[in-house]
Amino acid sequence: MASSTLHPNGDRRPTAIKHHTSPSLMMNSHFAPVGESPSREQYEHGIQVIDEDKEFNQNLSTYLNLEKIIPVGFNYHLISVFGSQSTGKSTLLNYLFGTEFGVMSERERRQTTKGIWMSKNKRDKEAKSMAENILVMDVEGTDGRERGEDQDFERKSALFALATSEVLIVNLWEHQVGLYQGANMGLLKTVFEVNLQLFIKDSKSIPKSLLFFVIRDHLGTTPLSNLRNTLLQDLARIWSTLSKPSGLENSRIEDYFDFAFVALPHKILQPEKFEEEVEKLSTRFRKGYNDPKTTGLLDDESLPVFLPQYHRRIPADGFSVYAEGIWDQIVNNKDLDLPTQQELLAQFRCDEISREVLVAFDETISPLEEKQTHDITIGKPTVLPELGAAMNAARLAVMKDFETNASRYHKGVYTRKRAELESKVDVRLKALFQKQLHAAHKSGVDMFSDSVSTAVKSGQKKGNNYDFAQIVESEKAKALAKFEADGKAVLVEGAPWSTYEQELVLYRKKLEEVSSRLRKEEMRRLATRVERWVRSRLGESVGLEFNKLGTGRGGSGAPEVGEKPPSEKDLWDRIWTVFTETVADAEGRFTDRARSFDASPEEVDVGLWRLRRKSWGVLSAKVDEEVMEGNILLKLRENFEDKFRYDEHGVPRIWRPTDDIEGMYTKARESTIALIPLLAQFKLARTSAPPPLDAWIGSPPLSVSPADEEDLAPIGGVDEDEGKSLEEEMTVLSDYKQQDLLVRFKKTADGVYVEAKRSAIGGMTQVPLYFYGLLLALGWNEIMAVLRNPVYFILLILVGIGAYVTYTLNLWGPIARMANAASQQALEVGKERLREFLESSDTGRQAMAMSGRANSTRGRDYDEISMEILNGDGKKKRGEDEDDLDDI
Ligand SMILES: Nc1nc2c(ncn2[C@@H]2O[C@H](COP(=O)(O)OP(=O)(O)OP(=O)(O)O)[C@@H](O)[C@H]2O)c(=O)[nH]1
Numbered sequence: 001m002a003s004s005t006l007h008p009n010g011d012r013r014p015t016a017i018k019h020h021t022s023p024s025l026m027m028n029s030h031f032a033p034v035g036e037s038p039s040r041e042q043y044e045h046g047i048q049v050i051d052e053d054k055e056f057n058q059n060l061s062t063y064l065n066l067e068k069i070i071p072v073g074f075n076y077h078l079i080s081v082f083g084s085q086s087t088g089k090s091t092l093l094n095y096l097f098g099t100e101f102g103v104m105s106e107r108e109r110r111q112t113t114k115g116i117w118m119s120k121n122k123r124d125k126e127a128k129s130m131a132e133n134i135l136v137m138d139v140e141g142t143d144g145r146e147r148g149e150d151q152d153f154e155r156k157s158a159l160f161a162l163a164t165s166e167v168l169i170v171n172l173w174e175h176q177v178g179l180y181q182g183a184n185m186g187l188l189k190t191v192f193e194v195n196l197q198l199f200i201k202d203s204k205s206i207p208k209s210l211l212f213f214v215i216r217d218h219l220g221t222t223p224l225s226n227l228r229n230t231l232l233q234d235l236a237r238i239w240s241t242l243s244k245p246s247g248l249e250n251s252r253i254e255d256y257f258d259f260a261f262v263a264l265p266h267k268i269l270q271p272e273k274f275e276e277e278v279e280k281l282s283t284r285f286r287k288g289y290n291d292p293k294t295t296g297l298l299d300d301e302s303l304p305v306f307l308p309q310y311h312r313r314i315p316a317d318g319f320s321v322y323a324e325g326i327w328d329q330i331v332n333n334k335d336l337d338l339p340t341q342q343e344l345l346a347q348f349r350c351d352e353i354s355r356e357v358l359v360a361f362d363e364t365i366s367p368l369e370e371k372q373t374h375d376i377t378i379g380k381p382t383v384l385p386e387l388g389a390a391m392n393a394a395r396l397a398v399m400k401d402f403e404t405n406a407s408r409y410h411k412g413v414y415t416r417k418r419a420e421l422e423s424k425v426d427v428r429l430k431a432l433f434q435k436q437l438h439a440a441h442k443s444g445v446d447m448f449s450d451s452v453s454t455a456v457k458s459g460q461k462k463g464n465n466y467d468f469a470q471i472v473e474s475e476k477a478k479a480l481a482k483f484e485a486d487g488k489a490v491l492v493e494g495a496p497w498s499t500y501e502q503e504l505v506l507y508r509k510k511l512e513e514v515s516s517r518l519r520k521e522e523m524r525r526l527a528t529r530v531e532r533w534v535r536s537r538l539g540e541s542v543g544l545e546f547n548k549l550g551t552g553r554g555g556s557g558a559p560e561v562g563e564k565p566p567s568e569k570d571l572w573d574r575i576w577t578v579f580t581e582t583v584a585d586a587e588g589r590f591t592d593r594a595r596s597f598d599a600s601p602e603e604v605d606v607g608l609w610r611l612r613r614k615s616w617g618v619l620s621a622k623v624d625e626e627v628m629e630g631n632i633l634l635k636l637r638e639n640f641e642d643k644f645r646y647d648e649h650g651v652p653r654i655w656r657p658t659d660d661i662e663g664m665y666t667k668a669r670e671s672t673i674a675l676i677p678l679l680a681q682f683k684l685a686r687t688s689a690p691p692p693l694d695a696w697i698g699s700p701p702l703s704v705s706p707a708d709e710e711d712l713a714p715i716g717g718v719d720e721d722e723g724k725s726l727e728e729e730m731t732v733l734s735d736y737k738q739q740d741l742l743v744r745f746k747k748t749a750d751g752v753y754v755e756a757k758r759s760a761i762g763g764m765t766q767v768p769l770y771f772y773g774l775l776l777a778l779g780w781n782e783i784m785a786v787l788r789n790p791v792y793f794i795l796l797i798l799v800g801i802g803a804y805v806t807y808t809l810n811l812w813g814p815i816a817r818m819a820n821a822a823s824q825q826a827l828e829v830g831k832e833r834l835r836e837f838l839e840s841s842d843t844g845r846q847a848m849a850m851s852g853r854a855n856s857t858r859g860r861d862y863d864e865i866s867m868e869i870l871n872g873d874g875k876k877k878r879g880e881d882e883d884d885l886d887d888i
Contacts, residue, residue: 043067045100046119049137049323050160054153056327060118061320067120069133072316073408076133077306079285080116080161082154083171083184085141088216088267089113092171093136095278096285098122101138113140116157123282133316134285134306137161142187156330158187159194163326163338164319166310167210174218174263177227178234189238195256196245208309210258211235214281218263228261235259260305314342315408318349346410350402350417357401357421364394365428372435381439388490391429395492398425430497433490437503440486445510448479452518468522469598472515483507519597523607526593530586530611535618537585541578542619545571546626549635549675568639568675570685575623580696583615602703609704612697613712627679627732629741636672636745641752643668655760665753672749676741680733690730694718 047063050056064070081089090101090113099119121134139161142154161168168191170184179185188211195209215227239253262281265273284305314322322345329341368387375381402421406414452475459466487500549568587608594604625631644665645653655661684691697718700709717726733741776783786792 043119045102046117046136046138048115049118050116050157050327052114052140052153054115054156054331056324056331060323063118064316064320069120069135069319070317072133074311074313074315076135076316077167078135078137078165078312079167079169079305080137080139080165081169081171082139082158082161082187083141083169084173084176087141087171087173089141089169089171090138091267092169092214092216092264092278093119093138095275096282097134097136099136099138113138115140116160121285123286137165142184154187155190158191159330160323160327162191162195162209163330164312164314164323165209166307166312167212167305169212169214171214171216174215174222174227177215178230185234185238188235189242192239192253192256193242196242196248196251207312208256208258210260210305210307210310212260212305213262215261215263217266219266224261224263227263231261232259258307258310260303313408314345315349315405317405318345318409321345321348343410343413346406346413347417349409350406350413353402353406354417354421354424357398357405358424360401361394361398361425364390365432368432369428372432372439375439376435381435381442383436383439383443383486387432387436388488388492391432391490391492395425395429395495426495426497429492429495433492433498436490437487437500440483441503441507441510444479444483444486444507445514447482448475448511449514449518451475451478452515456522467596468519469596472518472598476511476515479511480504480508519599519603522597523594523599523603526590526597527607527611527614530590531614531618533589534582534586534611534615535622537582538579538615538618538622541582542575542622543626545575545578546631546635549639569678571678572682572691573684573686575619575682576684576691579615579619583612586615587611602701605701606704606708609698609701610708610712613715613718616693616697616715617713623682623732629737629744632679632733632741633744633748636675636741637748637752639675640668640672640745640749643671644749644752645756655756657760659760661753661756661760665749665756669746669749672745673742676733676738676745680731680738681727682730682732690717690726693726693729 043063043066047060048057049060061070069076081093083089090103093099093101094103097119099122101117101119102113117138119136119138121136139157140153170188172184213228213231215224218224218227235253244251264277264281267274284303322341325341325345326338329337368384368390371384372381399418399422402418406417452471455471455475456466456468459471483504484500487504491500492498549571590607590611591604594607599607626635647653653659682690693715694717697715714724716724716729718729786796
């Protein structure tokens with residue numbers, strides 16, 4: 001029985017199939033052993049398949065390749081000849097097939113054919129007929145004196161010939177017919193026995209063989225029919241004596257063999273007739289299968305010899321392996337089990353073919369795999385163009401090549417090996433396929449994100465004139481279309497795993513995630529713009545409300561006629577109203593814009609909640625800025641001055657000594673001082689309570705995420721964790737600051753009071769009239785001296801004219817300007833320096849305000865400068881914020 005062992009490379013190969021030269025595929029021709037260059041001359045007489053020492057020739061496949069047999073598949077025939085030694089076997093074959101087997105010289109009468117030789121039919125080469133692919137085996141003759149009693153080789157060679165050949169020519173002399181030993185009947189008995197055992201596992205699969213009896217030196221005295229009958233009777237007798245395996249007891253010899261008989265004239269005595277008959281016989285070997293059903297006795301000279309049922313179905317490219325395996329089994333006296341041998345051969349060859357076809361597949365696929373791996377390693381998976389086409393072509397080619405070469409082998413093995421190859425190929429293709437989809441996924445998502453960002457940026461450059469939702473939708477559609485195109489392009493025909501539906505679902509989901517992230521970013525940008533707008537609006541309106549503090553009565557900021565002067569007591573009410581109205585306006589704008597992004601109601605709620613909290617922060621900061629030490633002191637001073645230095649009609653007071661300066665001072669001062677506690681706490685006058693900040697902000701929406709909260713400042717009374725009450729949140733000035741402010745204000749007010757007092761006294765100290773009379777009386781002599789002296793008089797007149805001209809032509813101005821130019825220039829330089837300093841820092845403005853108010857004369861310049869700067873800044877900022885307003 002044939003067995004199999006696991007080859008080191010993982011392949012199962014028949015134990016019988018040892019080191020041999022690979023027959024390889026029909027397209028390859030690398031059979032020649034290393035260092036040996038096969039040539040036709042070398043095989044002029046054919047190849048000795050098995051030598052006299054029973055060694056199998058490893059170059060058989062090389063020979064078959066040289067003779068171009070390897071690629072013919074099943075399109076070849078094998079015929080063997082055996083019979084007694086020196087019965088003209090080689091001579092017959094050489095005549096029939098143009099072979100050049102060694103022929104014994106007439107005189108020596110010794111064995112020439114040793115072992116088993118094989119040669120390809122050399123006739124009809126040009127005709128390219130089917131006969132061209134006939135392989136002929138010349139088997140060492142039996143009964144030879146060289147081997148003596150040792151009949152082992154002839155039995156083994158007969159068995160080998162039977163296992164491989166379609167037709168067995170039994171060569172015998174006419175006079176041997178009827179003799180048991182001479183007609184090789186003993187040998188034939190063995191052949192029949194072995195034939196039964198060859199296919200014992202599956203008796204139905206036993207292929208028929210043709211036993212072609214060639215009777216040599218037929219003299220014609222005994223008709224061929226008689227000789228045939230004698231032989232047939234002998235064969236039937238042998239068959240009946242065979243011990244048949246169970247189940248085959250009633251089998252007939254005709255079930256397994258067809259017979260043909262031909263007689264040839266004596267070659268020496270009737271050479272021409274001999275050649276004529278041989279030529280006639282040779283045509284039978286070159287005929288096609290006109291009637292494949294032909295069976296039984298093939299004596300009709302017109303009938304072909306090679307019938308399909310005789311073919312052993314061993315593909316030509318596997319023949320040498322098969323033959324070697326068979327011989328190995330025979331020579332080692334193992335049970336020869338041809339079906340198993342054929343299965344093993346099929347496994348071996350299928351594996352070999354599989355490896356061969358994978359070489360071309362590797363050449364196409366490996367570079368693609370390497371490229372993918374490299375791209376993934378450097379973190380840039382790319383969609384490989386033409387990958388789909390390459391994969392389809394490679395898969396198709398590998399399977400087709402395999403099918404072409406392996407489908408001739410055992411069907412079951414072929415099907416199994418084909419599936420194995422397919423799964424091997426598909427594992428690699430699937431990996432490529434999935435990595436390609438992964439690359440398409442990643443690059444698609446990146447591209448989507450980039451193109452949305454680019455479109456948004458270009459929209460921003462064009463004045464925020466863009467529709468975010470529309471950009472996202474159009475880019476998403478593009479990204480999906482691209483993914484589908486990439487997926488379709490990489491589909492592998494016939495591969496059940498080749499579908500991208502699942503990946504498309506994941507891709508779509510990822511795009512949704514990215515869209516949501518981009519929308520969130522866009523919402524943040526929107527929120528930032530809205531917050532800036534709120535800051536700008538609150539900066540103006542809250543600043544205005546605080547400025548009104550300085551216009552409590554009259555002054556430049558006095559209310560218009562008919563307008564009710566603003567009450568200082570409801571300052572916070574007005575601020576709260578302005579604040580809530582501004583934020584409500586901003587909320588409306590935010591909501592409208594966010595809806596256009598396709599933002600969910602939850603996302604809008606979160607955005608609004610954040611906006612309210614941030615807006616409160618803006619208001620707090622603005623209030624803090626307004627009540628900053630210098631600012632609030634200035635406001636209080638202005639409030640006080642308006643009350644003290646202007647009357648109820650807004651007309652500046654000219655202080656006279658008779659005025660009740662002290663009374664008015666005390667009244668104005670007390671009235672202003674009363675503002676300090678009012679300013680200290682953000683409290684609504686109508687409710688005498690802080691504004692309902694917690695209710696106004698509202699509780700955080702359920703959908704708020706930690707990321708939404710991380711940049712939010714805590715608010716007292718709203719955030720419980722803050723540990724600060726609403727009262728504390730609403731405290732604008734601490735007690736300490738109030739005290740400090742009070743002291744500073746009083747000092748400022750005192751300064752104003754002293755100035756007023758001095759002004760009142762200054763109005764009283766005029767030059768008395770008698771002083772002028774006294775001057776005239778005491779200077780009389782000097783006046784007269786000037787009038788009487790002509791030189792003095794003329795000088796006086798000239799001075800008078802000069803003074804008059806100067807006065808009438810207003811020449812004093814230019815002179816004075818020239819005088820002042822230098823000092824003005826110095827002042828401008830000083831202003832410029834101060835401007836630079838103030839512009840460079842926020843605290844500069846505070847410093848300006850504080851130092852400006854402390855210095856009454858030069859403070860005017862600083863005030864002007866600071867106002868200029870603030871106005872300049874304000875204009876710039878207002879410009880930006882107006883842009884934001886448009887964006888929103
Ligand atoms: N009488 C006769 N002699 C023949 C015939 N054919 C060949 N011979 C001669 O028989 C001798 C042996 O011929 P081979 O062809 O070498 O015989 P063989 O059977 O191949 O011999 P081995 O290979 O040694 O077994 C040669 O001298 C041939 O000339 C034939 O038809 N009749």
